[in-house]
Amino acid sequence: MKKLFLSAVVAAALAGSAFTVAIAASPEAPGMHHMADMGLIMDAKLAGMKTALKLTSEQEKLWPVFETAVRDGARMRMETMGAMREHMKGEQPASPIAMMSEMSEHMAKMSEALKKVADAAKPLYDSLNEEQKSHFGPLLHMLREGEMHPGGGMMHGPMMMDH
Secondary structure, three states: OOOHHHHHHHHHHHHHHHHHHHHHHHOOOOHHHHHHHHHHHHHHHHHHHHHHHHOOOOHHHOHHHHHHHHHHHHHHHHHHHHHHHHHHHOOOOOHHHHHHHHHHHHHHHHHHHHHHHHHHHHHHHHOOOHHHHHHHHHHHHHHHOOOOOOOOEEEOOOOOOOO
């Protein structure tokens, strides 16, 4: 089990160090590169997950659909968070009703994205042996850890779920 997580953590650490170097080398504000940085980190996490699962050639054929669903969900989430940040910069705070409506729309989008990830993951998961299945959940959880929450805090929850 330690080897499994070590592979994934090394990939994420490499992405994190690349993230730090990119910010230090850039004269622009770190927020300007946030989407690209999150993409780099997602690349590393997905690569680490795939490596740690030690997929067979048959399982490898099922990976792209799962990876695409995860990336699409993450991209949609980042776009939604960006829109929320822009909205929060407005001069007047939104009414409680507007906030509930926005939250409802966000939750509906996240629900749809989570369903797509689950649908894409099912054939891959069903093809895994028992050892791979025991690693799949923790690795899936790792994909989401460390993401920024729209309020500014760090997310540490399960894949595609807001806290």
